[in-house]
Amino acid sequence: MDPASGLCEGCLRTIDEIASWGSLSDASRLAVLEAINARRKPPTTSKQAPAADVRLLCDASSHPDWPNQLRFIQRDWLSCNSVLIFDDQQGATLFDSGYIKHAQNTRDQLRQMLEGTRLHRLINTHLHSDHCGANALIQQSFDCELLVPAASFDAVRLWDEQALSFQATGQRCQRFLADASIKPGDLITCGELCWEAYAAPGHDPKSLIFFEASKALLISADALWAEGFGVIFPELEGESGFEEQAAMLDLIEFLQPRWIFPGHGPAFADVDQALAIARKRLAAMHHAPAKHARHALKVLLKFLMLDLEWADRAALEKHLAGATLLGACAKQMGMAANDALHGAIDELIAQGALRCEGTRLFNDDHRRT
Ligand SMILES: [Zn+2]
Numbered sequence: 147m148d149p150a151s152g153l154c155e156g157c158l159r160t161i162d163e164i165a166s167w168g169s170l171s172d173a174s175r176l177a178v179l180e181a182i183n184a185r186r187k188p189p190t191t192s193k194q195a196p197a198a199d200v201r202l203l204c205d206a207s208s209h210p211d212w213p214n215q216l217r218f219i220q221r222d223w224l225s226c227n228s229v230l231i232f233d234d235q236q237g238a239t240l241f242d243s244g245y246i247k248h249a250q251n252t253r254d255q256l257r258q259m260l261e262g263t264r265l266h267r268l269i270n271t272h273l274h275s276d277h278c279g280a281n282a283l284i285q286q287s288f289d290c291e292l293l294v295p296a297a298s299f300d301a302v303r304l305w306d307e308q309a310l311s312f313q314a315t316g317q318r319c320q321r322f323l324a325d326a327s328i329k330p331g332d333l334i335t336c337g338e339l340c341w342e343a344y345a346a347p348g349h350d351p352k353s354l355i356f357f358e359a360s361k362a363l364l365i366s367a368d369a370l371w372a373e374g375f376g377v378i379f380p381e382l383e384g385e386s387g388f389e390e391q392a393a394m395l396d397l398i399e400f401l402q403p404r405w406i407f408p409g410h411g412p413a414f415a416d417v418d419q420a421l422a423i424a425r426k427r428l429a430a431m432h433h434a435p436a437k438h439a440r441h442a443l444k445v446l447l448k449f450l451m452l453d454l455e456w457a458d459r460a461a462l463e464k465h466l467a468g469a470t471l472l473g474a475c476a477k478q479m480g481m482a483a484n485d486a487l488h489g490a491i492d493e494l495i496a497q498g499a500l501r502c503e504g505t506r507l508f509n510d511d512h513r514r515t
Pocket of ligand 1: 349376
């Protein structure tokens with residue numbers, strides 16, 4: 147059953163339609179079948195959102211400064227970027243796998259990029275759904291070892307969807323099994339490259355980033371992007387995160403990476419500029435936490451709509467009733483959950499990030515927003 151639409155994902159019928167199917171007259175069954183047809187094709191207009199974008203945006207492996215065994219795979223939202231590192235001895239290592247919606251595309255692209263090399267290891271920087279949603283399929287397809295941050299290992303073992311944030315955000319992730327864990331200070335060797343794990347609290351208290359000292363390369367996950375960083379999730383629930391994020395930025399400045407491979411957006415070399423942008427943004431969040439919560443609520447909503455593509459507004463609200471993080475955002479904003487949600491949806495519509503037709507919401511083409 148799709149929680150957002152209230153329809154069976156296989157036959158597109160409601161629970162009532164399924165339950166009463168056996169006792170319906172031919173005419174009633176025909177009416178249901180016609181309704182299913184209409185559901186299968188939501189009303190289209192020239193502004194209809196395209197299917198989720200699964201392009202690999204960039205494989206700039208030919209950059210002269212980069213080790214030739216490293217491929218940076220820049221993805222469009224919903225999936226995070228990945229870093230693929232080849233090693234003649236062991237095979238390849240992949241950092242992060244992307245969102246579940248793109249899992250097959252990720253697997254197929256990876257297969258092409260590997261060109262027969264064995265993928266022997268998948269490592270997650272952290273376990274937000276856009277970083278680990280293709281884990282299960284990649285594990286099945288490549289029979290690789292999976293390593294997750296030590297702080298999340300038990301939650302994965304028990305598949306505690308609340309602790310893993312999927313329940314709190316209303317996002318999806320297929321269950322996977324972790325083979326081992328990585329903690330700060332651990333070293334990951336990929337051929338000549340040796341990556342040290344660092345704790346990266348702020349965006350996610352359990353996150354890691356990875357620094358390769360000999361070439362000064364940093365896999366920065368959502369701690370630093372070219373233009374900002376991820377939502378500071380602990381602050382939404384009234385816990386400290388801004389201070390930790392400030393310390394993260396100081397650590398990255400201390401490491402002085404020559405190249406940064408972030409969780410979202412392009413790889414970049416101008417670390418000073420990225421740090422300046424990030425510090426300015428962090429100061430603004432610190433100054434106005436309610437604004438940060440409103441931004442977070444909109445990010446979470448847009449993410450859901452990128453996944454769903456379209457949804458009945460009422461069904462979406464029902465789906466979000468169990469997403470505790472949205473309630474936490476509303477609390478930070480000093481608003482009732484429903485009011486905050488309506489306000490955020492209206493704002494996304496006004497910004498052109500969502501579109502409303504009757505009772506339905508559509509994810510608009512995010513490349514034009
Ligand atoms: Zn994240």
